[in-house]
Amino acid sequence: MSQPAAKAENLFDLSGQLAMVTGASRGLGQYFARALARAGADLILTSRRSAEIAPFAEQMRALGREVFLVDLDVREQSSMEQMGQQVEALGRQVHILVNNAGCNVRKPALDVRWEDWNLVLDTNLRGSFFVAQQIARNMVQHRYGRIVNIGSVTSVAGYAGLGPYCASRGGIRQLTMSLADDWGHFGITVNCLAPGWFQTAQNAVLYEDPEWVEYLTDRIPMKRPGLPNDLDGAVVFLASEASRYVTGQTLLVDGGISTGAVRATRRAASRQGVQQ
Template sequence: MFDQTSFSLAGKVAVVTGGARGLGKYYSIALAMYGADIFVVSGSQTGWQAVRERVEQLGRRIEFLHRDITEDGAAAEIVAAVLEAYGRLDILVNNAGIQRRNDVLEFTDDDWRRVIDVNLNGLYYLSHEAAKVMVKQRQGKIINIGSMQSYRAGKRIFPYAASKHAVLGLTRAYADALAPYNIQVNGLAPGYIETDMTKPLQEDPVRGPEIAGHIPSGEWGAPDKLMGPMVFLASDASNYVTGVMLPVDGGYLLR
């Protein structure tokens, strides 16, 4: 039943991969604003102190694990660490991602493997481990971060485009499989947002204005535009929504 508490995340524990920098920082803060305790997994300690201070200002707990999600056994170790710290796992945000940009013939096999390992394989294995816990709890939310390249071609970032198309498919497959256990699996597909990852595009004298001109509002998005949609997908307000990749793009895909 929908009421004023439907967006509350009080008593919930959220894991956010890459949750201390870029868009991940905004996801961690948004979830904490609505009552969740946070567990950040990242391959570096960049941004840890800043996000810790913000989450603790909100009166929530935050823990960190320095771990490469692509390494063998990492997913099981991450879930075990969350359970040791908090005793439960309610929300998984698969945010960690990388991008390699080059002309098609200049990409190396190592570039391909690294992008697929982080953006797709790491997401798959961590979702698999988290689902084991959520099935026992008979509730949970898995939120995968897609991209405009979940829908479109990316001729200079084709490993990234391939991985994000796959994330869309995996989101749907997990949603179907886990629905009987009251677990909703959805995704966010950020549009062209002002981040470090998109900085080369923002500064490109040709592509930057082209992209802005393609967005109905005429503007790149600010990172905080993703915070509300994240809270919605993590909360009980979205309990009858599953298998959806929600574009947060200012209407970019309309054109």
């Protein structure tokens, strides 16, 4: 078994390991990559326009990490296969995969078009499956792997206007459990990291509306939307020796919004801790 030599004193140390992050051109993907690099991992960064992530790659190299750029469109079968070949050509064990590339279409369910459904499901669900399959081939050879599928609070809750997205994220949760069972005996763990509401390019338009931000914030027990760094600890945990006996699980990092938090008292009373 090519298990990395875990330093007993630091279960979160990723030194000498190689981590692949998909959708690393912007947003959460870059935060995941940075967190893994800070923990010691070298990186494979994928994007549909890998030349555009050269400046980010330079920042990661400045941390002392090796960084490889790979073009990948997760909706294209040929691109998926080329990615697999490029990764194998590196001749390196891939220890960690963060399956992050994703997209969203926000529309009332009655307006969702056939193409909208295909875009979201093909990218988020089919794409994640086949990326995992490509990289698991490498992990199986080495009898070791940490796969982190990025889900969402929509993996466990339904939201109006997000039908295809919720279906894709619910699917990711189920896929995670299925792959955990498929690959556990190869020493590969598969978990789902499910962020709540974070402000990125994907949802920037929502945060332009102060009323909506107040509405959202009120429903989050921690009383603020997520900051991308709030995910650092969770991704490093699921990528490291620290989570060696955790598989098939969904870890929500959402400030508590998945508790279904609804005020059960009037606002003034709840602020004063008074029962009503």
